[in-house]
Amino acid sequence: MTALTREAPRTVLHKVDPCGSCGAREASVCRGVGDEFLDRLASIVASRTLDPHELIVAEGDAATSYFNITDGSAKVYKLLPDGRQQIVGFLFTGDFVGLAVRDTYAYTVEAMTRLKLCRFGRGDLERLLGEFPHMEHLLRQMASDELAVAQEQMLALGRKTARERVAGFLIQLSRRAERLGQAPNPVQLPMTRADIADYLGLTLETVSRTLTLLKSAGLIAVDRQTVYVSRKADLIEIAEGEA
Amino acid sequence: MTALTREAPRTVLHKVDPCGSCGAREASVCRGVGDEFLDRLASIVASRTLDPHELIVAEGDAATSYFNITDGSAKVYKLLPDGRQQIVGFLFTGDFVGLAVRDTYAYTVEAMTRLKLCRFGRGDLERLLGEFPHMEHLLRQMASDELAVAQEQMLALGRKTARERVAGFLIQLSRRAERLGQAPNPVQLPMTRADIADYLGLTLETVSRTLTLLKSAGLIAVDRQTVYVSRKADLIEIAEGEA
DNA sequence: CGCTGGGTTGATCGCACTCAACCCGCGTGG
DNA sequence: CCACGCGGGTTGAGTGCGATCAACCCAGCG
Secondary structure, three states: OOOOOOOOOOOHHHHOOOOOOOOOOHHHHOOOOOHHHHHHHHHOEEEEEEOOOOEEEOOOOEOOEEEEEEEOOEEEEEEOOOOOEEEEEEEOOOOEEOOOOOOEOOOEEEEOOOEEEEEEEHHHHHHHHHHOHHHHHHHHHHHHHHHHHHHHHHHHHHHOOHHHHHHHHHHHHHHHHHHOOOOOOOEEOOOOHHHHHHHHOOOHHHHHHHHHHHHHOOOEEEEOOEEEEOOHHHHHHHHHOOO | OOOOOOOOOOOHHHHOOOOOOOOOOHHHHOOOOOHHHHHHHHHOEEEEEEOOOOEEEOOOOEOOEEEEEEEOOEEEEEEOOOOOEEEEEEEOOOOEEOOOOOOEOOOEEEEOOOEEEEEEEHHHHHHHHHHOHHHHHHHHHHHHHHHHHHHHHHHHHHHOOHHHHHHHHHHHHHHHHHHOOOOOOOEEOOOOHHHHHHHHOOOHHHHHHHHHHHHHOOOEEEEOOEEEEOOHHHHHHHHHOOO
16 A cells, blocks of 8 residues: 555556547556556546545545545555554555455545645556456555565564664655655655654654654755765664664 | 555465465355466466465565465565665465565565465466456456555554554454454454564554453453454444544 | 572652644745 | 744654563473
8 A cells, every 4th residue: 555665567557548638558558558448447537636635535434445546655554543543655646555354444644735636536446457358467466565575564563672663664654755757765655654653653842852852863965854874884784784 | 565454355366275285166156256367377386385484475585476365374474674664564365375476576575474375486477467367357356455454554553542453453353354264352462562563663562551441441352362352343443433 | 508590569760742833945925 | 024833854752662681380201
């Protein structure tokens, strides 16, 4: 579900933009997906635009739709009754919503920016996947990748210190940017400190303190939403928990 | 990967036991998997027995095999260089190993008991899945379910107190037993306090203290590896984090 | 017998949380 | 024009939950 942390090369549903408004088709050459699938996909899709803080799906709702984010970013979180919140992933342009789905959504997806998306009826997409086994395979790969990422995050949440989690988060963002062909170094933080905290299982104060700590140690320079990584190797070492 | 926490009904690869030593075939009627698939599966499988503490797969090894546990239990964990350990799941009889796999294993799987398993060559199984799209679909479902479970665990590790985590763990075990047709109430703890701690992101002392705390509160009775749940509703309420 | 693994309990510590003050930039409206 | 509120961020002081260190118990076993 989360693209932020995805390590794998992007797969078809990430590349394809089947909404009429934007005919990006470069995915058709990617991994052997044919035009036929894309045509069929386009026929079952509806697009929409959301404002920040609007919900794409809400925890507990009947899971009748899958989505593809075509522009903007969102957060995926779970809530406890008293308001405690755990962000289980961030979604960015190109990401798919619907990998971890039962009969109801087990999480809420909320737009962080103004956001465009495509909606697929669940039944429609599943039916289409039945006709294109290769797509089924890709979806399994994506779910597997997400699972590996989730396990990595469990390690962080269960066993890593605040410093290690924050360092790891910065490295994740840097690698993600690199994977998308952007510059890996000035890392952009598209989310607030509170969101970072809810992702890392910390408080926003601890995130802020830890960033200044890493700054004081000369590993990074922080400027609002931008982080310059000056000693990436050291940052990685911290993130991996080396003594 | 973890069966412990799986909420979904068991799928084919969990039921099937394609090793020659045990011809359990009840799975053939389950979810429309035909004998043909099972025959093919049997042809690519090799079985083996392991002692406690032996490794089934080791973090970092080339991922050349998938496995099906046919008897016994195992733990799946990730390590940090200084020895900190996070168990990301437990595996029991019938469970499948290989959902969250890239080119190398991202975790270690270690037998907790004497254990029997079947080994599938990765290429063989993937090739077979290519011929049986329905199986591919089931594997995706399993991966999706695991992902949902992992997200639930992230919530626990990131935001729940020790008391909530332990209560939730007991409820998980109880529900799992029920799902497997066993009595839900006297919950058996097949693993040590240290393993529970490594799963819940706590120390073994905290797990022990928390169990006695729940006992003092009259919610459970503890006898070594057995836990009698006397007030399940209250336990659930605690686990869900209700104020 | 004594050793070992697993478990419980006690005393103390420390990391991250909590509560609070304060800063800054921005938009709104008097 | 400045006043004000507000969201986002930083920093400080004090607290507390769970970690750490340690002692002890018990059962199984060689």
